[in-house]
Amino acid sequence: MLKGGLTDQLYEILRERIVNLEMKLGEKVDTQEIANEFNTSQTPVRDVLNRLAHEGLVNVVPRIGYYIIEPSPEDLAEIYELRKMFECYALRLSVQSVDVNKLSCLKQKMKEIQKEKNLKKKISAYRKVDGELHLSIGKSANNERFQDLFSQIYNLVRVSQSIGLNWDEGLKEHISLIDAMLEKNKDKALKTLETHLENAKKRGMRALRMKLYSLKESLVHE
Secondary structure, eight states, X not given: OOOSSHXXXXXXXXXXXXXXXXXXXXXXXXXXHHHHHTTSOHHHHHHHHHHHHHTTSEEEETTTEEEEOOOOHHHHHHHXXXXXXXXXXXXXXXXXXXXXXXXXXXXXXXXXXXXOOOHHHHHHHHHHHHHHHHHHHHHTTOOHHHHHHHHHHHHHHHHHTTTTOOHHHHHHHHXXXXXXXXXXXXXXXXHHHHHHHHHHHHHHHHHHHHHHHHHHHHHHTO
């Protein structure tokens, strides 16, 4: 049972469940089940889902219900275009004042993840360090409104990471980005970040199209 600030607590919990892929993409949300879980009515649950819909994590279908988003190729392209604009802006402002110790530790974590043989552990660790790196870039802008908007965009990115990400390629690109940031070379860091984001978008788009093609083929042969 949640106590005090119930709506805000419920918002944090459901948002994290969505971005951590604990709720299946495209599935209908059972508001009564969530209300029962947290010993509350459906009203605060709906309030939270409407808030998450405003952030793009939930779709509202009038008179039917709420659904977890399932990004389309067009959605993915838009998300990454926004991400590129925001993140490159933040990096441009901060590359000369990066936290060398923090970045060096993050690079070491990534090298350890590269050695991990258990895929489930590797994916979990990757998502964590990915967040540490990219959110730290967003926070470096020292602008509260900017950070709020960037966090919303990055949450959409985290959801899309379920779509066929090549974890090994991503790790290599992250390490290259950190190296450029440690050199405090603005042009190199920006180019490396842009390349990484473009590659991540292409991997996601390719995997999503393959998924949609497989679904279409399965329907044809039913």
